[in-house]
Amino acid sequence: MMGIAPYGYINRCTEDGRKYVAVKEPEATNMIWAFRQVAKGHLPTAVILKEMNRREGRKLTKNSFMDGLRNIAYCGKLFLKAYNDEEEKIVEGKHEALISEELFMKVQRVLHRKSNKDDFLPAGRIINEERYPLRGLLLCPKCNKTLTASSAKGRSKHYYYYHCTTSCGFRHNSEIVNDLFVEELSKFRFSIGAEKILKTILEQNFSIVSNGLNDERKVLQNKLDAIEGRIDKARDMYLEDKLDEEDFKRIKMKYKAEIEDITYKLNSLKNSGDTTDVEKKMTQALNAIVNISERYNNASTIDKRAIVGLIYPEKLTFDGEYFQTTKINSLAGDITLINKELGNKKTDKEVKKLQMSVL
Numbered sequence: 001m002m003g004i005a006p007y008g009y010i011n012r013c014t015e016d017g018r019k020y021v022a023v024k025e026p027e028a029t030n031m032i033w034a035f036r037q038v039a040k041g042h043l044p045t046a047v048i049l050k051e052m053n054r055r056e057g058r059k060l061t062k063n064s065f066m067d068g069l070r071n072i073a074y075c076g077k078l079f080l081k082a083y084n085d086e087e088e089k090i091v092e093g094k095h096e097a098l099i100s101e102e103l104f105m106k107v108q109r110v111l112h113r114k115s116n117k118d119d120f121l122p123a124g125r126i127i128n129e130e131r132y133p134l135r136g137l138l139l140c141p142k143c144n145k146t147l148t149a150s151s152a153k154g155r156s157k158h159y160y161y162y163h164c165t166t167s168c169g170f171r172h173n174s175e176i177v178n179d180l181f182v183e184e185l186s187k188f189r190f191s192i193g194a195e196k197i198l199k200t201i202l203e204q205n206f207s208i209v210s211n212g213l214n215d216e217r218k219v220l221q222n223k224l225d226a227i228e229g230r231i232d233k234a235r236d237m238y239l240e241d242k243l244d245e246e247d248f249k250r251i252k253m254k255y256k257a258e259i260e261d262i263t264y265k266l267n268s269l270k271n272s273g274d275t276t277d278v279e280k281k282m283t284q285a286l287n288a289i290v291n292i293s294e295r296y297n298n299a300s301t302i303d304k305r306a307i308v309g310l311i312y313p314e315k316l317t318f319d320g321e322y323f324q325t326t327k328i329n330s331l332a333g334d335i336t337l338i339n340k341e342l343g344n345k346k347t348d349k350e351v352k353k354l355q356m357s358v359l
């Protein structure tokens with residue numbers, strides 16, 4: 001690598017004066033993270049850059065970030081320009097690769113796709129659901145109708161909106177609204193300590209549910225025992241010739257469906273009440289909600305809408321700046337409460353009290 005080393009690398013010199021390129025942290029880790037995010041193909045590169053610039057280390061401009069994503073040096077290779085009668089070519093570099101060639105190529109494909117991502121219809125209309133993950137989920141602040149989305153072609157570029165379907169005229173740039181919404185979701189990001197409290201809540205909830213399951217299991221098992229007792233009795237009578245074969249068969253048939261039904265229920269209870277990997281599932285569940293805004297960011301449009309639906313059971317009113325809703329999911333509500341309270345630096349005792357109040 002000649003000249004200035006790319007972001008994530010640094011020019012160094014050995015004691016005997018030989019120049020070489022070394023990996024520079026934390027920028028190298030940032031760039032690896034960025035490549036992986038871009039490869040997923042769900043997020044605009046601008047959003048990924050913004051997020052990356054929030055991390056430790058040197059910040060990048062949009063242009064140098066885009067150049068970086070196209071720089072083959074990150075997968076350990078060098079691009080040599082045509083020189084004299086040598087054609088341009090790609091060679092193995094002497095520096096350490098940060099990412100695999102496969103990841104690099106994947107990012108190139110995503111970048112290429114993004115650059116012509118819109119399907120244009122006659123009259124400049126665009127159909128692209130990826131631009132409008134919140135279509136149909138927002139309410140108009142003026143007339144309470146559901147907002148829809150569309151684009152308009154300006155002199156030189158397209159404009160994208162969420163807008164009202166009535167003549168009230170409410171509309172808002174959809175890219176801004178999408179960004180604001182991600183910010184709104186980041187309210188559900190945990191502050192330190194909240195995770196512990198949430199785990200306690202989950203554990204308590206689980207033990208309530210699993211105790212309920214145990215009770216139900218007992219009831220079903222008793223029923224099953226009773227039925228089998230009756231069949232045993234009938235069999236005894238049949239063997240003692242007090243019951244003819246026809247009647248014994250009829251009795252068995254009568255209970256057959258009931259036994260099948262109870263056995264099915266018992267089996268499904270056994271499966272759901274299996275406590276062996278509860279710990280693992282709990283951790284998974286926690287991971288899923290610890291960083292809901294990041295999850296949302298990386299999700300497909302369909303999954304995005306599912307996440308919104310999980311947190312907000314009702315539509316949101318977007319007033320041009322904020323999202324208002326009468327209801328949020330109770331767990332999401334707990335997270336907001338816990339974060340708010342923890343923000344005021346509580347003592348252990350107070351945290352415990354808080355823990356009880358959200359249970």
Ligand SMILES: [Zn+2]
Nearest residue numbers: 140143164168
């Ligand atoms: Zn309206």
